[in-house]
Amino acid sequence: MRAELIANVASGSVGRDAPERAKAILAEHGVDGTVCAPASGELETCLTEALARKPDVLFVLAGDGTARAAAEMAGPDGPMIAPLPGGTMNMLPRALYGERAWPQALAACLTHGEERMISGGEVAGKLFFVAAILGSPALWAEAREAARQGRADLAIMRAQRALRRAFSSRLRYVLDGRPKEKAEALTLMCPLVSTGLAADERALEAAALDPTNALDIFRLGVKTVTGDWRDDPSVSVQRCRIGRAWAGGRIPAILDGEPTRLDDHVSIRFRPKAFRALALKDDAP
Incomplete structure (x- = not known):
């Protein structure tokens, strides 16, 4: 070797x-x-x-x-x-x-x-192999990155911005030609990590998260810890091979743990052979 x-x-x-x-x-x-x-x-x-x-x-x-x-x-x-x-x-x-x-x-x-x-997924031409999060909750990752760099002032500013954006800018999306839907965030999970997919599944698991208030967020957080988040009433889960998402401005996102900003309209697709x-x-x- x-x-x-x-x-x-x-x-x-x-x-x-x-x-x-x-x-x-x-x-x-x-x-x-x-x-x-x-x-x-x-x-x-x-x-x-x-x-x-x-x-x-x-x-x-x-x-x-x-x-x-x-x-x-x-x-x-x-x-x-x-x-x-x-x-x-x-x-x-x-x-x-x-x-x-x-x-x-x-x-x-x-x-x-x-x-x-x-296998993996692709959003706006960028690949991911574990999971992607699209929508305002991804802004919390930017606050986390500032805290990791020792910039407490910047972390606080970004956290305040994330709070202001919560529930104010919903994401629109279409998956596999189904009717248009909207949610606070869209999470795309690859077969490598999703417990809802077989390892050889030729699709992404798409989970739309649409809490409407702080109580919904708390309940969803608890269920995420216990592993029952798919059963939460604010979560809608489906398969996805191809789709698109859009918002009123640039879309905050997290790709395999790394925060980024995408254009206001992005394409989504499953990549059966990524690396x-x-x-x-x-x-x-």
Whole structure:
């Protein structure tokens, strides 16, 4: 196996010693690997160069945004991607490797790894492989990001904006040619993580969230913790292969944990073959 490993030492839980630890783990398993720790601003270039060398697998030790970017750049015809948990939320790594820390996930990939084609979704030309949230609740992610950066003033300002937008700007959407509907938010979940879909399902699970007051939000929050959120009266769940959504202005969104802003009218579609992952066999310890 020829491997490339990119470690973003400035990300979440990676650590300055990660490149040396990664080299040791690769060597211990007899893998011919190159480890790169890009400087600030060089991450995208490092990803491009690593993929151009056409390794068998590209390990990405970084945050959610980098993991999603690597999988999107590789696509279904590129090398296998192994997103190791190096960020804060680690949505894609957790979906593939559970709660393993990155050294254990790397070692498990080298001893019990297998290729698996991963499906995903696409919103406004941007791919996601775990889940996407469209609508005003996504504004809370922008407040979270400011808090993570130590900007308490900016976090408070963004939280106040999220509160003002709540219940004031509903999302319109059409899924698979069905009649137009509206909701506070639309969540799209991939088969990789959705408990409502089979692993080989060729569709996204679309959950429209339409609470009308603070009590509805509280009840939905409790049911989310208990796992019964699909039964809440403010939630409507259906399958989706293609669709579109629009609002009165730019749509706040979260794609695999990363906040972004989309145009006021976006397309939605399911991607049955998004990228090749180095996943774990069922008997992995």
